[in-house]
Amino acid sequence: MSAAPQKARAGAERIDVTVSAVVPVNDLVTRFEFTRADGRPFPPFSPGAHTVVEMQDGGRTRLNPYSLMSDPSDPTTYAISVRRDDAGRGGSLFMHRNVKPGDAMTLSYPVNLFPLDRRARKHVFIAGGIGITPFLAMIAHLEHLGGAWELHYASRNRALGSYVEDLTAKYPHKVHAIFDEDGEAIALEDLLDGQPLGTHVYVCGPAGMIKWVHDTATAHGWPAENVHSEEFLAPQPGKPFEVRLCKSDIVIQVGENESLLEAMERCGVDAPFLCRGGACGQCETEVVEADGTFDHRDHWLEEDDHASGKKIMPCVSRFIGETLVLDR
Amino acid sequence: MTIQFNDETFRDDYSFRNSDRAIKRFPFPFHEDSYMYSVNMEQHRGGPSGSVYEKRFDVDEHYLSEMRDRAIVLAEDPLRCQSLPHMTLAGWDTLELIMVSKSEDYPDLFELHRDGSRWRWVNKPMGIDHTFTFLDETTLPCGPLEYITRQAQGDYAVLDQRGDMLYMDAGMVTTQADWSLDFDIGMDFFEWHAPVPLAHEMGIFKRALKFLLNVQQGAPARRLNWTMTVNPLLDTSPENYHKWGIQKTTLTPENIGAKQHLRVELQTFYRLPRSNALLFPIRCYLIAFQDIVSVPKWGRRLHRVVRDLPDELATYKGFIANRPMMLDYLSQYDDGLPTSPGVWPDLETEPPLQR
Structure with missing residues (x-):
């Protein structure tokens, strides 16, 4: 219009x-x-x-x-x-x-990108380390609305367990703190067992923990839509590479310590983005031509997209090779 | 700005009329001389002064009459407003958005005074002055979604977002172009769009869903949609098809200019902040053919669009049977001159009808 x-x-x-x-x-x-x-x-x-x-x-x-x-x-x-x-x-x-x-x-x-499922009868939070942060907002919110929740929070030790003292003091019956250095571990199978029907599980922490929760829940018959996770990927450094952006008609260099998205922005290209962590899909970019190997690191594209060599998520993914031309 | 509210009906004697001002600001949906589907989204951040795009929720001369018509529909069929149990917070989000927007955009008509969670809402045109507690349903006469949408023109679909899908989990739907909230409640985006021809094959809905999932807080979007309605009926629902469907057979060459209406929906999309649901207001604007052709550019263009529309679309929009009569009427207002690009009436610059 x-x-x-x-x-x-x-x-x-x-x-x-x-x-x-x-x-x-x-x-x-x-x-x-x-x-x-x-x-x-x-x-x-x-x-x-x-x-x-x-x-x-x-x-x-x-x-x-x-x-x-x-x-x-x-x-x-x-x-x-x-x-x-x-x-x-x-x-x-x-x-x-x-x-x-x-x-x-x-x-x-x-x-x-990590909302509560408001149909849930109960929310079970599983946090690893700094992954506690979204749950602090969720807990405050559910306490206002009177929603049922419990938290299982693993950290290296008590000193590095951010907010663990506050949480256990405030909600002694809902917060379960686990310290790796004390030889403790989240008893995931036990806690998945016996949850009321309509419970949703949310996990935020290291990649290994997220996979462990998804895999264990699946093995115990939990529907995939009842298990939620969020992992922000930080773009990892990598070898410098060169990219031609055909719409912008420029050739740019991606440095060792910057992402492809950051290199585009540095060169004045207004590329779309939201999460900058490989999760939201906004920066998805078409590959016009490529001679080399993609280093796909996102959670957004499907495996066959990765295999096709036709798409890349420039916020986290990189490229190793001679020629890369993108439709941007 | 003062609005003179009309006293008019959208049923029985159909006394609905557009003033000259309402005709000039009508959201004419065709930016060129032909029409095909597209994901024609743009940001909803205001528009030209006086246009229907200017405010977040447009209030016009039909406000009070539309609210009276909504109350009649709800009295006959309470299921036109539904909210699944997990959508109450989204209802409060909707109430907040509409109250804040209207009180800021129309301070002479609406006031919102907030003291913590104690809110006082004043709707001067409707004579409402009500104090309630935000997020406490017991302080409202009905649910928050129903409360505020009984005071806001247009239909409201409230979509829950879960796992990269949208679900029609709440709404207020009394001015709809032949779809039913009661039928669609709980459906996902592809299910409720299943009846639309051609667009699925064109990949329109996949792209539209991707866009909507990424509508972000603070960045609302909008698009237009359109259809045709005989008589100025707001409630063209499947539930009442037996009442209005038959009226399509009452068109004659003599009455078509007054009876046949172009029906345009200004659809907007808001990410709701507390619930993360997506609010989808669908505002219906009606205009009689005889009023459209009073704008020479629109008369020329509407003839060409109706003439060249694919049969599937004319069937889906429900006017394939009346198309020949529409074309006989509209062709009188098409002299073959070129039209200026864009949707605006361009009354100053476009030539009058050359015949």
């Missing part, structure tokens, strides 16, 4: 914020709290949602997704918890080292 044609910028809408608090949680994890720069309330959000944090790191713009962990009913504050990754590409280090109270930053509007 073109009533008022507008060209949207890629990604979700943005909110200018001020860092209101930087709170060390333990040796690895720091919480960052934000208020809105314009003083208005934040939009409400659904638990499980993430925000993409824009970091101005020297001349480079970093965009990292983090789960919103604050109480969704509190419109004054958004909060995230960031685990320092010393071997990563530098986003979490930037947050830990450079971000101070009073700093101006930009967040994306909330995007939810």
Whole structure:
């Protein structure tokens, strides 16, 4: 209809914020709290949602997704918890080292790729390490609405168990803390057994844990649609490669420590994205020509898409070879 | 802006009329001289001043009469409004979105005063001044979705999103183009679109679903759809087909200009913040053929679109039998001159009818 044609910028809408608090949680994890720069309330959000944090790191713009962990009913504050990754590409280090109270930053509007299934009679949460963050928002939400839930939370030890003290103090009968260094493990088969009909399981943590929960639940006859997971992939470094973008008519170099999506953005190409972690499907790009091997790392494309060599998710996937031409 | 609300009916004596202003701002759906399906989505971020695209929820001269018609339909058939048990939060989301939008966009007509969860809602045109507790259903006379959509023009489908699929799990549907919420409740996106011809083969619905799953909070979208209706009926439901279907046989060359209406749906899409459901408002606008042809560009173009529409679409939209009579009427208003691109009436620049 073109009533008022507008060209949207890629990604979700943005909110200018001020860092209101930087709170060390333990040796690895720091919480960052934000208020809105314009003083208005934040939009409400659904638990499980993430925000993409824009970091101005020297001349480079970093965009990292983090789960919103604050109480969704509190419109004054958004909060995230960031685990320092010393071997990563530098986003979490930037947050830990450079971000101070009073700093101006930009967040994306909330995007939810890990929603609660509201038909559930009961919600069982399984968290590993920093994977606790979306469950903090879900728990606050269900406590307001009176929904049934329980949490099984594995961390390395008590000192590194972010928020484990608060949670066990507040909800002693619903929170089950498990510490790897004490030789404990989540008794997954036992906890899947005997849940009331209509229970949904949610898992957030390392890839191995997510696979273990899906596989075990399947083996115990759980319907796939009752088991939910979220894993953000951080783009992994890799060998530099060259790409021709035929719509933009430019050739770009993807560096060792940047993703293909980031390289496109650095070169001024406004490529679509939402999660930047291989999960949402927004950045899916057609391959026009390729002579080499794809390093597919996303959760979005089907196996036959990966095998076809016709599609790539530039937020996390890479390429090794001579020629790559993309329809972008 | 003050709106003079019409006192009119969409049944029995059909006293519905569009004022000159309503004709000029009608959402004419054809941007060129032919029509085929497309996923014709754009952002819903306002539009030209005075147009139906300007506000998040357009309020026009038909507001009070449309709300009276909705109340009649609901009294006869309460199942026109349904909400599956897990959709109550999405109902509150809908109430919040509409109250906030209308009070901001039409401050002279609607007020919302919020003190924590204690909310006071003032709807001046309908004479409502009500204080209630947000998220506490016992403080409203009915569910939140029904409460607010009895005060908002257009139908509302509320879609739950689970595992990359949308489900028709709640809605208020009394002004529909021949589909039934009671029949579709709980269906997934492909199931409720199953009756539409051609579009499945064209891959339209796969692309549309992918788009809708990614409609994000803060970034609503919109598109237009259209069909034809004999007499200005809002409630063209399957439940009442026995009442309105037969009216299609009452068209004559003498009455077609007044009786035959183009029915346009302004469809918008909002990600609801608390529930993560997708709200799908479907706002129906009606205009008589004799009013369309008062805009020379629209008269020329409507003739060409109706003439060249594939038979499957004319059948699906329910006017294949009346198409020859429509063309006899519309051809009087097509002098063969070219039309300007786009949907706007262009009254200043397009030539008058040359015959």
